[in-house]
Amino acid sequence: MVFKRAIPPVVWPLTAQAGVFVLGAFGWLALTRGLYASALVCGLGAITLAWLGLSHSALVLGRDLLKRTQPGAIFTAELSRRRLQVLLDQTPSPLLLQPDNGQLIAVNRAARNLFDVSYALPVAARRALLGDTSGAAPLGLAGMASQIKWKGQTFAVHIAEMEEADHLSHLAVLTDISADVRAAEANALRDLLKVLNHELMNALTPVASMSKSALDLLGDDTPESRAAAVKALERVVARTEGLTDFINAYRALTRLPPPVIRSCGLNLWLEVLCESFAAQWGDKGVRFETDIADSDLSLMMDEDQMWLGVSNLLNNGAQAALEKPDPRVRLRLKRDGEAVLFEIEDSGKGIPAENADQVFMPFYSTKATGTGVGLSLAKQIIAGHGSALVLASPQAHRPDPLGGACFHFQIRIG
Structure with a gap:
């Protein structure tokens, strides 16, 4: 052995x-x-x-x-x-991984609980997230929408690429933004109601004043008073119809409707504008001054929208002018080539230099009771007419300045 x-x-x-x-x-x-x-x-x-x-x-x-x-x-x-x-299971955001075989894998506990799976998502869930995956080229995580809704929750989707030895995988991070979406919707609704309330009050105040004047004139029962009452009622009807069209379009689109630009007579338009301002601010002691070189012109504009835009500028000027004695607001129109230059100036305290870049921001206001929509809406209306609303600098040379803020823009002659 x-x-x-x-x-x-x-x-x-x-x-x-x-x-x-x-x-x-x-x-x-x-x-x-x-x-x-x-x-x-x-x-x-x-x-x-x-x-x-x-x-x-x-x-x-x-x-x-x-x-x-x-x-x-x-x-x-x-x-x-x-x-x-x-560590991944402690992450509150659901994580989905898609390797080269096309499956969707629930990487952590949050993803498994959200989709009720222990590992890979079923075909129905993949189709709901990525679209129809029955074709020859199924959609991957790279083509996933930036936001998805699942079980009543809204998730923001962030995609990351991961390079491996012989293929490319994708990782999706789902962030629950349901609370942010609800808060944004509530803020948008509140802001919309502010805008509608602001425009309704600015438009209905002169309408109510002109309606009362028409009623008083009818009580005189003379040919002259009846004619004046009819004219006032015509103004009321025109402003009410224009406001109704504007509000309906604004409510339907939740934004300013595109302007319907056509040739409009400047003389009649200014007459209505001046009467509306006097009806709203005359009894408050605000003097309205006009400096119009040539009113026998026609301008290319949306008559109702431009009335709202200029009225907002005049109303802001009147509110600012009331902060000082002898409140005045001035509307100056002068021809500048093939356009008319509008200038709206007030006798208020002016706009501080540190606020000059913010006054056109939506819902920004320096007044305690302001809504912050007047200037932003006027800027948007004027921009829709191919022009720009500009706040003039305090050093700008103007004849007989009132000392407050001055805004100007141009409208093309039609």
Whole structure:
């Protein structure tokens, strides 16, 4: 019976070292006696033994090192993976991963709870999120909408690309913005109601005043008073119809409707504008001054929208002028080539330089009771006519300045 025993790892290096020593001694002895061939053989033998010893040591050392480190490396990798999964499960935002096989994988607990799955989303859920995936080229996460709704919640979608060894994966992060969307909708509704209330009050105040004047005139029962009453009622009807059309369009689109620009007589339009301003601000002591070089012109504009825009500028000027004694508002019109330059100026305190860039912002107001829609709406109306509403600088040269704010814009002659 033959017994095979493994040679202990330490024996090979010691044996090799002893053999190298013995062969070296014999080689030196042969060399000193002139036996060069024997010395060469001893030298080659010593080199061979040394190489075998080193090779065996390296092999044993590598094997031992691998045995000691491999289990630890596997354990460390598994520990890192579990830690990452725990962190992902603590993330409140649902995470979806789409590898190259087209599946949608719920990466963390939030995603699994949202879609009621343990790993991959079913086909119905994928179609609801990505569209019809039955075609030859199904949609991926990269084509997902920027916002989605799921189970009554609204999520913002952020897509990230992840490059792997041989393919590209996509990761979707879903952020719950339901509360923000509801707050934005509430703010938009409140702002819309502010605008509608502002415009209704500005338009209905002169209508109510002219209606009362017409009623008083009818009580006189004279041909002159009846004619004046009929004229006042015609103005009331015209303003009411224009306001009704504007409000209906604004309510339907929740924005300013596009202007219907056509040639309008400036003379009659100014007459209605002046009567409306006098009816609203005359009894409050605001003087209305006009400086009109040529009113026998026709302008290319939407008559009702421009009336609202200029009325807003005049009303803002009147409110500002009331802050100082002898309140005045001035409307100046002068021809500038193929256009008419409008200037609306008041005798108020003016607009501070630090507020000059903000006065046209929607719902920004420097007055405690202001809604902040007058100037922004006027700017939008004038922009729709291809012009720009500009706040003149305090240093701008104007004849007989009133000392307050001055706005100007141009309208093309038709």
